[in-house]
Amino acid sequence: MITSFLNKHFISAVHIILRKNVILRKNVILTKVRISLIYDWIPAFSGMTKIVRITKITGMVLWLGLSIFLLGCQHVVQKEPGWLRKEWIVNTLSEPYLKTKILQKTKSILTSDLVVQGDSLYGVRAYSREGGNLQWFFSVTGGVEGGLAVDGERLVFGGSDGFFYCLELKTGILLWKFYTGSENLGEPFVSNGHVYFLTSKEKVYALSIRTGKLIWMHRPQKTAALSIRGVSRPFADNKRVYVGFSDGTVSALNRKTGQWIWKVSLAKGKERFKDVDASPVVRGNLLYVSSFDGGMFCLNKITGKTIWRNKEGSYFAPSIDGKQLYYASSKSEILALNRFSGKVLWKRKIKGLATRPVVYGTFLLYGLSTGPFHIIDKKDGSLSYQLNMFRGVSAEPVLDVDLKELYVMSIEAWLYKFSLLF
Numbered sequence: 001m002i003t004s005f006l007n008k009h010f011i012s013a014v015h016i017i018l019r020k021n022v023i024l025r026k027n028v029i030l031t032k033v034r035i036s037l038i039y040d041w042i043p044a045f046s047g048m049t050k051i052v053r054i055t056k057i058t059g060m061v062l063w064l065g066l067s068i069f070l071l072g073c074q075h076v077v078q079k080e081p082g083w084l085r086k087e088w089i090v091n092t093l094s095e096p097y098l099k100t101k102i103l104q105k106t107k108s109i110l111t112s113d114l115v116v117q118g119d120s121l122y123g124v125r126a127y128s129r130e131g132g133n134l135q136w137f138f139s140v141t142g143g144v145e146g147g148l149a150v151d152g153e154r155l156v157f158g159g160s161d162g163f164f165y166c167l168e169l170k171t172g173i174l175l176w177k178f179y180t181g182s183e184n185l186g187e188p189f190v191s192n193g194h195v196y197f198l199t200s201k202e203k204v205y206a207l208s209i210r211t212g213k214l215i216w217m218h219r220p221q222k223t224a225a226l227s228i229r230g231v232s233r234p235f236a237d238n239k240r241v242y243v244g245f246s247d248g249t250v251s252a253l254n255r256k257t258g259q260w261i262w263k264v265s266l267a268k269g270k271e272r273f274k275d276v277d278a279s280p281v282v283r284g285n286l287l288y289v290s291s292f293d294g295g296m297f298c299l300n301k302i303t304g305k306t307i308w309r310n311k312e313g314s315y316f317a318p319s320i321d322g323k324q325l326y327y328a329s330s331k332s333e334i335l336a337l338n339r340f341s342g343k344v345l346w347k348r349k350i351k352g353l354a355t356r357p358v359v360y361g362t363f364l365l366y367g368l369s370t371g372p373f374h375i376i377d378k379k380d381g382s383l384s385y386q387l388n389m390f391r392g393v394s395a396e397p398v399l400d401v402d403l404k405e406l407y408v409m410s411i412e413a414w415l416y417k418f419s420l421l422f
Contacts, residue, residue: 176211235281244276296327
């Protein structure tokens with residue numbers, strides 16, 4: 001109906017906006033059709049006009065009319081509920097992207113005055129927390145998928161171009177880079193002046209944060225033939241580095257040398273995807289980690305011995321709050337467990353895959369790959385609030401609890417800042 005009054009110069013553009021999306025996840029192709037989701041492009045209409053060649057004045061007038069019409073639609077779709085206020089929204093891409101749907105899963109990093117965000121196409125940007133204004137941009141060929149980490153005034157991350165980078169946090173100036181020779185898909189972990197990370201070839205690196213010098217490198221002897229795109233973020237304590245691999249194993253390595261201490265397999269049967277992409281979480285002597293299809297495990301971090309297992313696996317790390325453990329399963333559920341016994345306290349069925357749940361007071365916050373953003377009661381999993389603003393969310397939402405600020409990165413690279421009013 002919309003295209004009936006547009007001239008031929010605009011029909012192709014509208015068709016592009018309404019085309020099918022393709023999501024590559026776990027080597028499985030998922031598709032869904034964009035229906036009423038055109039409002040996400042409204043903030044970028046000025047960029048889209050660069051794509052459409054306008055040759056007639058009448059076409060320009062009609063395009064302006066369509067923009068005003070869709071802005072009205074956007075206002076209806078994006079009506080804010082009473083429990084939050086949208087402060088700003090920015091498109092983190094360098095230019096409009098009208099190809100297949102992209103999967104943005106890099107979590108934002110907050111400092112006192114900046115929010116730093118990576119994207120899987122172009123690189124890393126830093127915005128002011130106050131107004132969402134761009135402060136600096138660092139270009140990386142192929143983008144940044146794995147994640148970011150901060151150590152003092154230094155920002156570290158791996159690129160899809162085969163390099164691992166260290167920037168000055170305030171300015172985005174390059175301090176050093178290290179060549180790994182493969183995509184760096186894992187979020188780095190910083191501890192005691194070192195940064196630990198895993199590459200797509202499953203090499204574990206330990207580098208000096210100050211100089212970028214190699215401390216050690218560890219590579220397992222066996223990897224999986226069928227693997228999920230993505231790798232685990234290591235976790236390091238004073239003696240060990242814990243990391244998961246695509247063959248379903250978790251290893252403890254000597255922090256100083258990278259030598260193997262123990263290895264445990266989380267794959268217990270004929271799981272299709274054995275990958276341990278979830279980051280290990282440590283509390284005391286207990287280590288919590290999951291395989292995508294192999295289950296959620298509680299291990300003794302000293303010996304690797306299994307204390308309990310829940311059969312529902314996950315792509316993300318669990319969140320721990322007191323005696324409870326919360327996680328989003330690979331079977332489209334949110335679960336609450338007693339973290340000491342593994343007893344299931346409640347389950348909530350969802351549509352699509354959820355991000356890692358974030359604890360906020362008596363609530364859990366998470367985004368869904370299918371679009372909605374949920375806030376649920378952590379006592380029983382009942383839905384408290386729902387926000388329908390996104391085409392999907394795969395990046396873990398980030399909270400500043402003290403300032404009651406929520407940052408959400410949508411699948412298609414729109415970064416939102418909200419103020420929570422509850």
